[in-house]
Amino acid sequence: METRERYIHAAIALLREGGYARAGINEIVAASGAPKGSLYHHFPGGKQEIVREALDAYTLAVGEYAARALAGASTPARRVRALFAAVAQRLEASGFRSSCAAGAVALDLDADLEAVRDAVHAFFAAWVALVAPHFPLRDPARAASFASLLLTAIEGGYVRGRAEHSTRALDEAAEWLSAVAERECAARPARGPQSRTRKR
Amino acid sequence: METRERYIHAAIALLREGGYARAGINEIVAASGAPKGSLYHHFPGGKQEIVREALDAYTLAVGEYAARALAGASTPARRVRALFAAVAQRLEASGFRSSCAAGAVALDLDADLEAVRDAVHAFFAAWVALVAPHFPLRDPARAASFASLLLTAIEGGYVRGRAEHSTRALDEAAEWLSAVAERECAARPARGPQSRTRKR
Numbered sequence: 001m002e003t004r005e006r007y008i009h010a011a012i013a014l015l016r017e018g019g020y021a022r023a024g025i026n027e028i029v030a031a032s033g034a035p036k037g038s039l040y041h042h043f044p045g046g047k048q049e050i051v052r053e054a055l056d057a058y059t060l061a062v063g064e065y066a067a068r069a070l071a072g073a074s075t076p077a078r079r080v081r082a083l084f085a086a087v088a089q090r091l092e093a094s095g096f097r098s099s100c101a102a103g104a105v106a107l108d109l110d111a112d113l114e115a116v117r118d119a120v121h122a123f124f125a126a127w128v129a130l131v132a133p134h135f136p137l138r139d140p141a142r143a144a145s146f147a148s149l150l151l152t153a154i155e156g157g158y159v160r161g162r163a164e165h166s167t168r169a170l171d172e173a174a175e176w177l178s179a180v181a182e183r184e185c186a187a188r189p190a191r192g193p194q195s196r197t198r199k200r
Numbered sequence: 201m202e203t204r205e206r207y208i209h210a211a212i213a214l215l216r217e218g219g220y221a222r223a224g225i226n227e228i229v230a231a232s233g234a235p236k237g238s239l240y241h242h243f244p245g246g247k248q249e250i251v252r253e254a255l256d257a258y259t260l261a262v263g264e265y266a267a268r269a270l271a272g273a274s275t276p277a278r279r280v281r282a283l284f285a286a287v288a289q290r291l292e293a294s295g296f297r298s299s300c301a302a303g304a305v306a307l308d309l310d311a312d313l314e315a316v317r318d319a320v321h322a323f324f325a326a327w328v329a330l331v332a333p334h335f336p337l338r339d340p341a342r343a344a345s346f347a348s349l350l351l352t353a354i355e356g357g358y359v360r361g362r363a364e365h366s367t368r369a370l371d372e373a374a375e376w377l378s379a380v381a382e383r384e385c386a387a388r389p390a391r392g393p394q395s396r397t398r399k400r
Contacts, residue, residue, distance in 0.1 A: 018308050021221035097310065103356075104307040106363040107299060108218050120363035149353070149376050152369045156303075156356025163306040163320035169352045176349050180380060 004042045006032040011054035012061075015101035016094075019108035020116065023051055048115055051105070055119035058101045059126050065090075066127065070134045076181040079134050080150065084174035087154050088167035096165045099158035106155075127151050137184050146184065153177060204242045206232040211254035212261075215301035216294075219308035220316065223251055248315055251305070255319035258301045259326050266327065270334045276381040279334050280350065284374035287354050288367035296365045299358035306355075327351050337384050346384065353377060 001009070010031035014023040025047055029036045043050040069086040073079040091099060102123040109117050132140070132147035153173040160169035201209070210231035214223040225247055229236045243250040269286040273279040291299060302323040309317050332340070332347035353373040360369035 018221065018310065019219065021218065021308070099307060102363070103359045106359045107304040107307050108221070109362055110218065110297065117363055117365075124360060124363060145372050146376070148369060148372055152353055152356035152360055152373050153349070154356065155359040156352035156354065159303045159306045159355040159359065160324060160352055162309055163302070163317055163324060165317075169348060172345050172348055173352050176346070176380065180376065 003032075003034045003038055006034050007039055007042060007050060008054050008057050011050050012058050012101055013098070015051065015054060015058070015105055016098040017104070019104035019106075020051060020113065021108055022104075023047070023054075025050075048113065051116055052119045055102060055105065055116070055123060059119075059123045062100075062123070063126060063130050066130060070131070076135050076185045077178040080178040080181045081174050083131070083150060084154065084157070084170050084177075087157065088161075088170045091158060091161045091170070092167055096162055099162055100155060103155045103158055124151060135181060135185070138187070142184075146181070150177060203232075203234045203238055206234050207239055207242060207250060208254050208257050211250050212258050212301055213298070215251065215254060215258070215305055216298040217304070219304035219306075220251060220313065221308055222304075223247070223254075225250075248313065251316055252319045255302060255305065255316070255323060259319075259323045262300075262323070263326060263330050266330060270331070276335050276385045277378040280378040280381045281374050283331070283350060284354065284357070284370050284377075287357065288361075288370045291358060291361045291370070292367055296362055299362055300355060303355045303358055324351060335381060335385070338387070342384075346381070350377060 007028060010028045011023050014027055014031060025039060026036075028050065029039055032039075039050070040046065043053070065086060066083060069082040070079050073082040102120045105116060106120050109120070128144055128147045128151055131150060132144045135143045135146050137143040137146055154170070157167075157170035157173055161167055207228060210228050211223050214227055214231060225239065226236075228250065229239055232239075239250070240246065243253070265286060266283060269282040270279050273282040302320045305316060306320050309320070328344055328347045328351055331350060332344040335343045335346050337343040337346055354370070357367075357370035357373055361367055
Protein backbone atom coordinates (compact mmCIF):
# COMPACT_ATOMS: atom_id res chain seq x y z
CA MET A 1 0.00 0.00 0.00
CA GLU A 2 1.21 3.49 -0.81
CA THR A 3 2.29 5.67 2.15
CA ARG A 4 -0.52 8.15 1.64
CA GLU A 5 -3.06 5.35 1.62
CA ARG A 6 -1.58 3.85 4.77
CA TYR A 7 -2.12 7.13 6.59
CA ILE A 8 -5.71 7.30 5.38
CA HIS A 9 -6.41 3.72 6.46
CA ALA A 10 -4.91 4.33 9.88
CA ALA A 11 -6.91 7.53 10.31
CA ILE A 12 -10.18 5.82 9.37
CA ALA A 13 -9.56 3.03 11.89
CA LEU A 14 -8.89 5.55 14.68
CA LEU A 15 -11.91 7.70 13.78
CA ARG A 16 -14.13 4.62 13.91
CA GLU A 17 -12.84 3.80 17.38
CA GLY A 18 -13.01 7.20 19.02
CA GLY A 19 -13.82 10.07 16.69
CA TYR A 20 -11.73 13.15 16.05
CA ALA A 21 -10.08 13.14 19.48
CA ARG A 22 -8.70 9.62 18.98
CA ALA A 23 -7.11 10.39 15.63
CA GLY A 24 -4.10 12.40 16.80
CA ILE A 25 -1.22 12.88 14.35
CA ASN A 26 1.08 10.72 16.51
CA GLU A 27 -1.55 7.98 16.74
CA ILE A 28 -2.12 8.02 12.99
CA VAL A 29 1.62 7.81 12.29
CA ALA A 30 2.10 4.98 14.81
CA ALA A 31 -0.85 2.99 13.43
CA SER A 32 0.25 3.50 9.81
CA GLY A 33 3.81 2.32 10.36
CA ALA A 34 5.01 5.11 8.03
CA PRO A 35 7.63 7.73 8.99
CA LYS A 36 6.24 10.86 10.66
CA GLY A 37 7.98 13.37 8.41
CA SER A 38 6.06 12.23 5.38
CA LEU A 39 2.63 12.81 6.93
CA TYR A 40 3.03 16.57 6.66
CA HIS A 41 4.38 16.11 3.16
CA HIS A 42 1.17 14.36 2.11
CA PHE A 43 -1.14 16.44 4.32
CA PRO A 44 0.35 19.90 4.80
CA GLY A 45 -2.87 20.98 6.55
CA GLY A 46 -2.17 18.46 9.34
CA LYS A 47 -4.88 16.78 11.37
CA GLN A 48 -7.93 18.52 9.92
CA GLU A 49 -6.77 17.80 6.39
CA ILE A 50 -6.07 14.11 6.91
CA VAL A 51 -9.32 13.61 8.84
CA ARG A 52 -11.27 15.29 6.09
CA GLU A 53 -9.65 13.14 3.43
CA ALA A 54 -10.13 10.03 5.55
CA LEU A 55 -13.85 10.81 5.81
CA ASP A 56 -14.07 11.26 2.03
CA ALA A 57 -12.36 7.89 1.47
CA TYR A 58 -14.60 6.33 4.12
CA THR A 59 -17.69 7.68 2.30
CA LEU A 60 -16.66 5.84 -0.88
CA ALA A 61 -15.82 2.62 0.98
CA VAL A 62 -19.13 2.54 2.88
CA GLY A 63 -21.01 3.33 -0.32
CA GLU A 64 -19.49 0.27 -1.98
CA TYR A 65 -20.25 -1.85 1.07
CA ALA A 66 -23.88 -0.68 1.17
CA ALA A 67 -24.31 -1.19 -2.57
CA ARG A 68 -23.09 -4.79 -2.26
CA ALA A 69 -25.49 -5.46 0.61
CA LEU A 70 -28.41 -4.01 -1.35
CA ALA A 71 -27.54 -5.86 -4.54
CA GLY A 72 -28.04 -9.24 -2.89
CA ALA A 73 -31.60 -8.51 -1.69
CA SER A 74 -34.67 -8.82 -3.88
CA THR A 75 -37.38 -6.90 -1.97
CA PRO A 76 -37.47 -3.63 -0.01
CA ALA A 77 -37.94 -5.48 3.28
CA ARG A 78 -34.96 -7.71 2.51
CA ARG A 79 -32.89 -4.67 1.56
CA VAL A 80 -33.54 -3.15 4.98
CA ARG A 81 -32.45 -6.37 6.64
CA ALA A 82 -29.38 -6.65 4.44
CA LEU A 83 -28.20 -3.13 5.29
CA PHE A 84 -28.60 -3.65 9.03
CA ALA A 85 -27.03 -7.12 8.86
CA ALA A 86 -23.97 -5.67 7.09
CA VAL A 87 -23.62 -3.03 9.82
CA ALA A 88 -24.14 -5.56 12.60
CA GLN A 89 -21.49 -7.79 11.09
CA ARG A 90 -18.94 -4.98 10.99
CA LEU A 91 -19.72 -3.94 14.56
CA GLU A 92 -19.46 -7.48 15.88
CA ALA A 93 -16.26 -8.22 13.94
CA SER A 94 -14.61 -5.27 15.71
CA GLY A 95 -15.51 -6.68 19.13
CA PHE A 96 -17.96 -3.74 19.43
CA ARG A 97 -15.03 -1.33 19.61
CA SER A 98 -15.38 0.35 16.26
CA SER A 99 -18.37 1.95 14.54
CA CYS A 100 -19.12 4.57 11.90
CA ALA A 101 -16.27 7.07 11.42
CA ALA A 102 -18.71 9.83 10.49
CA GLY A 103 -20.92 9.14 13.50
CA ALA A 104 -18.04 9.12 15.96
CA VAL A 105 -16.68 12.39 14.55
CA ALA A 106 -20.16 13.97 14.63
CA LEU A 107 -20.36 13.59 18.42
CA ASP A 108 -16.90 15.07 18.76
CA LEU A 109 -17.33 18.25 16.72
CA ASP A 110 -16.71 21.72 18.00
CA ALA A 111 -16.92 25.18 16.47
CA ASP A 112 -13.34 25.00 15.11
CA LEU A 113 -14.05 22.00 12.91
CA GLU A 114 -16.36 23.33 10.22
CA ALA A 115 -14.41 21.68 7.37
CA VAL A 116 -14.58 18.34 9.17
CA ARG A 117 -18.28 18.85 9.86
CA ASP A 118 -18.85 19.38 6.13
CA ALA A 119 -17.21 16.03 5.39
CA VAL A 120 -19.44 14.26 7.94
CA HIS A 121 -22.52 15.95 6.52
CA ALA A 122 -21.43 14.92 3.00
CA PHE A 123 -21.09 11.31 4.17
CA PHE A 124 -24.71 11.30 5.40
CA ALA A 125 -26.00 12.94 2.21
CA ALA A 126 -24.11 10.49 -0.02
CA TRP A 127 -25.44 7.50 1.91
CA VAL A 128 -29.06 8.65 1.61
CA ALA A 129 -28.63 9.43 -2.11
CA LEU A 130 -27.18 5.97 -2.72
CA VAL A 131 -29.77 4.03 -0.72
CA ALA A 132 -33.01 5.90 -1.53
CA PRO A 133 -33.42 4.60 -5.13
CA HIS A 134 -33.51 1.04 -3.78
CA PHE A 135 -36.80 1.82 -2.03
CA PRO A 136 -39.55 2.50 -4.57
CA LEU A 137 -41.96 4.33 -2.27
CA ARG A 138 -44.79 6.46 -3.56
CA ASP A 139 -42.49 9.32 -4.56
CA PRO A 140 -38.74 10.09 -4.51
CA ALA A 141 -39.03 12.50 -1.56
CA ARG A 142 -40.65 9.78 0.54
CA ALA A 143 -37.99 7.29 -0.53
CA ALA A 144 -35.27 9.75 0.53
CA SER A 145 -37.01 10.30 3.85
CA PHE A 146 -37.18 6.54 4.45
CA ALA A 147 -33.51 6.06 3.51
CA SER A 148 -32.70 8.89 5.90
CA LEU A 149 -34.63 7.09 8.66
CA LEU A 150 -32.58 3.95 7.97
CA LEU A 151 -29.36 5.94 8.31
CA THR A 152 -30.54 7.54 11.56
CA ALA A 153 -31.34 4.10 12.98
CA ILE A 154 -28.00 2.70 11.84
CA GLU A 155 -26.09 5.54 13.50
CA GLY A 156 -28.14 5.05 16.66
CA GLY A 157 -27.67 1.29 16.45
CA TYR A 158 -23.92 1.78 16.41
CA VAL A 159 -24.15 4.02 19.49
CA ARG A 160 -26.21 1.42 21.34
CA GLY A 161 -24.09 -1.50 20.18
CA ARG A 162 -20.81 0.05 21.29
CA ALA A 163 -22.14 0.32 24.86
CA GLU A 164 -24.26 -2.82 24.95
CA HIS A 165 -21.74 -5.10 23.21
CA SER A 166 -24.64 -6.43 21.25
CA THR A 167 -26.26 -6.06 17.84
CA ARG A 168 -29.70 -6.18 19.44
CA ALA A 169 -30.62 -2.53 18.80
CA LEU A 170 -29.65 -2.95 15.13
CA ASP A 171 -31.56 -6.23 14.87
CA GLU A 172 -34.68 -4.69 16.43
CA ALA A 173 -34.52 -1.68 14.14
CA ALA A 174 -34.19 -4.02 11.14
CA GLU A 175 -37.35 -5.86 12.23
CA TRP A 176 -39.45 -2.74 12.66
CA LEU A 177 -38.17 -0.90 9.60
CA SER A 178 -38.35 -3.86 7.23
CA ALA A 179 -42.05 -4.10 8.17
CA VAL A 180 -42.45 -0.40 7.37
CA ALA A 181 -40.72 -0.90 4.00
CA GLU A 182 -42.97 -3.81 3.14
CA ARG A 183 -46.13 -1.90 4.00
CA GLU A 184 -45.03 1.25 2.20
CA CYS A 185 -44.19 -0.57 -0.99
CA ALA A 186 -47.37 -2.65 -0.88
CA ALA A 187 -49.32 0.61 -0.56
CA ARG A 188 -47.93 1.90 -3.85
CA PRO A 189 -50.36 2.07 -6.77
CA ALA A 190 -48.16 -0.42 -8.63
CA ARG A 191 -47.88 -4.14 -9.11
CA GLY A 192 -47.40 -4.99 -5.47
CA PRO A 193 -44.36 -5.12 -3.24
CA GLN A 194 -42.09 -7.08 -5.59
CA SER A 195 -42.68 -4.88 -8.62
CA ARG A 196 -39.64 -3.12 -10.03
CA THR A 197 -39.88 0.44 -11.20
CA ARG A 198 -37.05 -0.27 -13.62
CA LYS A 199 -39.06 -2.76 -15.65
CA ARG A 200 -41.08 -0.23 -17.58
CA MET B 201 -24.88 24.66 44.22
CA GLU B 202 -22.68 22.36 46.30
CA THR B 203 -19.10 21.79 45.03
CA ARG B 204 -19.70 18.14 44.29
CA GLU B 205 -22.76 18.98 42.25
CA ARG B 206 -20.87 21.66 40.33
CA TYR B 207 -18.31 19.07 39.25
CA ILE B 208 -21.05 16.70 38.14
CA HIS B 209 -22.81 19.43 36.15
CA ALA B 210 -19.56 20.47 34.48
CA ALA B 211 -18.73 16.85 33.62
CA ILE B 212 -22.17 16.25 32.09
CA ALA B 213 -21.85 19.36 29.90
CA LEU B 214 -18.43 18.26 28.64
CA LEU B 215 -19.56 14.67 28.01
CA ARG B 216 -22.50 15.96 25.98
CA GLU B 217 -20.15 18.04 23.84
CA GLY B 218 -17.41 15.53 23.13
CA GLY B 219 -17.69 12.29 25.08
CA TYR B 220 -15.11 10.82 27.43
CA ALA B 221 -12.13 12.44 25.71
CA ARG B 222 -13.55 15.95 26.18
CA ALA B 223 -14.15 15.52 29.91
CA GLY B 224 -10.58 15.78 31.17
CA ILE B 225 -10.04 16.50 34.87
CA ASN B 226 -8.60 19.95 34.09
CA GLU B 227 -11.53 20.77 31.82
CA ILE B 228 -14.05 19.65 34.45
CA VAL B 229 -12.35 21.73 37.13
CA ALA B 230 -12.15 24.80 34.87
CA ALA B 231 -15.80 24.51 33.81
CA SER B 232 -16.99 23.96 37.39
CA GLY B 233 -15.21 26.99 38.82
CA ALA B 234 -14.32 24.95 41.90
CA PRO B 235 -10.77 24.44 43.23
CA LYS B 236 -8.89 21.49 41.73
CA GLY B 237 -7.78 19.98 45.04
CA SER B 238 -11.34 19.23 46.05
CA LEU B 239 -12.14 17.18 42.95
CA TYR B 240 -10.00 14.29 44.15
CA HIS B 241 -11.50 14.70 47.62
CA HIS B 242 -14.99 14.12 46.18
CA PHE B 243 -13.92 11.61 43.51
CA PRO B 244 -10.84 9.73 44.72
CA GLY B 245 -11.12 7.46 41.66
CA GLY B 246 -10.47 10.44 39.38
CA LYS B 247 -11.81 10.72 35.85
CA GLN B 248 -13.51 7.33 35.55
CA GLU B 249 -15.29 7.83 38.86
CA ILE B 250 -16.61 11.31 38.11
CA VAL B 251 -17.68 10.31 34.58
CA ARG B 252 -19.53 7.32 35.94
CA GLU B 253 -21.31 9.41 38.53
CA ALA B 254 -22.07 12.09 35.96
CA LEU B 255 -23.69 9.46 33.72
CA ASP B 256 -25.79 8.22 36.65
CA ALA B 257 -26.97 11.77 37.41
CA TYR B 258 -27.60 12.32 33.70
CA THR B 259 -29.74 9.16 33.59
CA LEU B 260 -32.02 10.57 36.31
CA ALA B 261 -32.22 14.02 34.69
CA VAL B 262 -33.09 12.64 31.24
CA GLY B 263 -35.64 10.32 32.80
CA GLU B 264 -37.42 13.29 34.37
CA TYR B 265 -37.24 15.20 31.11
CA ALA B 266 -38.69 12.29 29.12
CA ALA B 267 -41.42 11.70 31.71
CA ARG B 268 -42.49 15.34 31.45
CA ALA B 269 -42.59 15.15 27.65
CA LEU B 270 -44.68 11.96 27.78
CA ALA B 271 -47.06 13.29 30.41
CA GLY B 272 -48.25 16.08 28.15
CA ALA B 273 -49.23 13.78 25.26
CA SER B 274 -52.52 11.89 25.11
CA THR B 275 -51.96 9.22 22.41
CA PRO B 276 -49.05 6.92 21.48
CA ALA B 277 -48.43 8.85 18.25
CA ARG B 278 -48.33 12.15 20.15
CA ARG B 279 -46.00 10.64 22.73
CA VAL B 280 -43.53 9.74 19.99
CA ARG B 281 -43.69 13.29 18.66
CA ALA B 282 -43.32 14.76 22.14
CA LEU B 283 -40.18 12.72 22.87
CA PHE B 284 -38.50 13.69 19.60
CA ALA B 285 -39.58 17.33 19.96
CA ALA B 286 -38.00 17.47 23.43
CA VAL B 287 -34.75 16.09 22.03
CA ALA B 288 -34.81 18.42 19.03
CA GLN B 289 -35.36 21.38 21.32
CA ARG B 290 -32.35 20.49 23.47
CA LEU B 291 -30.15 19.94 20.44
CA GLU B 292 -31.16 23.22 18.83
CA ALA B 293 -30.82 25.18 22.08
CA SER B 294 -27.17 24.08 22.26
CA GLY B 295 -26.47 25.40 18.77
CA PHE B 296 -26.13 21.73 17.69
CA ARG B 297 -22.96 21.43 19.76
CA SER B 298 -24.22 19.21 22.53
CA SER B 299 -26.12 15.92 22.42
CA CYS B 300 -26.67 12.84 24.60
CA ALA B 301 -23.88 12.31 27.15
CA ALA B 302 -24.36 8.53 27.01
CA GLY B 303 -24.28 8.49 23.21
CA ALA B 304 -21.13 10.59 22.98
CA VAL B 305 -19.35 8.40 25.54
CA ALA B 306 -20.51 5.23 23.75
CA LEU B 307 -18.60 6.18 20.59
CA ASP B 308 -15.53 6.97 22.65
CA LEU B 309 -15.24 3.74 24.65
CA ASP B 310 -12.21 1.53 24.72
CA ALA B 311 -11.34 -1.69 26.50
CA ASP B 312 -10.10 0.15 29.62
CA LEU B 313 -13.46 1.74 30.32
CA GLU B 314 -15.67 -1.17 31.35
CA ALA B 315 -17.10 0.68 34.39
CA VAL B 316 -18.00 3.64 32.20
CA ARG B 317 -19.51 1.35 29.60
CA ASP B 318 -21.74 -0.17 32.30
CA ALA B 319 -23.05 3.29 33.14
CA VAL B 320 -23.85 4.03 29.48
CA HIS B 321 -25.57 0.68 29.13
CA ALA B 322 -27.56 1.39 32.31
CA PHE B 323 -28.66 4.74 30.85
CA PHE B 324 -30.09 3.00 27.77
CA ALA B 325 -31.82 0.30 29.84
CA ALA B 326 -33.37 2.87 32.21
CA TRP B 327 -34.67 4.96 29.30
CA VAL B 328 -36.35 1.97 27.66
CA ALA B 329 -37.85 0.82 30.98
CA LEU B 330 -39.26 4.29 31.61
CA VAL B 331 -40.69 4.83 28.13
CA ALA B 332 -42.05 1.37 27.22
CA PRO B 333 -45.12 1.46 29.55
CA HIS B 334 -46.34 4.57 27.71
CA PHE B 335 -46.84 2.47 24.57
CA PRO B 336 -49.59 -0.11 25.09
CA LEU B 337 -48.66 -2.45 22.23
CA ARG B 338 -49.90 -6.01 22.01
CA ASP B 339 -47.54 -7.24 24.74
CA PRO B 340 -44.89 -5.78 27.05
CA ALA B 341 -42.00 -7.27 25.05
CA ARG B 342 -43.23 -5.54 21.91
CA ALA B 343 -43.66 -2.27 23.81
CA ALA B 344 -40.07 -2.56 25.08
CA SER B 345 -38.83 -3.28 21.56
CA PHE B 346 -40.67 -0.21 20.24
CA ALA B 347 -39.31 2.01 23.02
CA SER B 348 -35.87 0.65 22.20
CA LEU B 349 -36.38 1.61 18.54
CA LEU B 350 -37.30 5.13 19.64
CA LEU B 351 -34.09 5.36 21.67
CA THR B 352 -32.00 4.08 18.76
CA ALA B 353 -33.54 6.71 16.47
CA ILE B 354 -33.00 9.47 19.05
CA GLU B 355 -29.33 8.55 19.44
CA GLY B 356 -28.95 8.47 15.67
CA GLY B 357 -30.87 11.72 15.34
CA TYR B 358 -28.40 13.37 17.68
CA VAL B 359 -25.49 12.06 15.58
CA ARG B 360 -27.05 13.41 12.39
CA GLY B 361 -28.09 16.70 13.96
CA ARG B 362 -24.64 17.48 15.32
CA ALA B 363 -23.18 17.26 11.81
CA GLU B 364 -26.12 18.64 9.85
CA HIS B 365 -26.90 21.53 12.22
CA SER B 366 -30.51 20.61 11.79
CA THR B 367 -33.27 18.72 13.60
CA ARG B 368 -34.44 17.25 10.31
CA ALA B 369 -33.34 13.67 10.99
CA LEU B 370 -35.16 13.79 14.35
CA ASP B 371 -38.26 15.34 12.77
CA GLU B 372 -38.33 12.69 10.04
CA ALA B 373 -37.92 9.87 12.54
CA ALA B 374 -40.78 11.34 14.59
CA GLU B 375 -43.04 11.31 11.52
CA TRP B 376 -42.30 7.71 10.58
CA LEU B 377 -42.33 6.30 14.09
CA SER B 378 -45.45 8.12 15.24
CA ALA B 379 -47.23 6.47 12.29
CA VAL B 380 -45.89 3.09 13.43
CA ALA B 381 -47.13 3.77 16.99
CA GLU B 382 -50.57 4.68 15.75
CA ARG B 383 -50.87 1.58 13.60
CA GLU B 384 -49.53 -0.74 16.29
CA CYS B 385 -51.94 0.52 18.92
CA ALA B 386 -54.88 0.44 16.51
CA ALA B 387 -54.04 -3.20 15.75
CA ARG B 388 -54.44 -4.21 19.40
CA PRO B 389 -57.42 -6.39 20.20
CA ALA B 390 -58.71 -3.62 22.47
CA ARG B 391 -60.84 -0.51 22.30
CA GLY B 392 -58.85 1.27 19.63
CA PRO B 393 -55.82 3.49 19.72
CA GLN B 394 -56.84 5.70 22.65
CA SER B 395 -57.72 2.84 25.00
CA ARG B 396 -55.65 2.59 28.16
CA THR B 397 -54.52 -0.76 29.49
CA ARG B 398 -54.65 0.68 32.98
CA LYS B 399 -58.40 1.12 32.90
CA ARG B 400 -59.27 -2.50 33.52
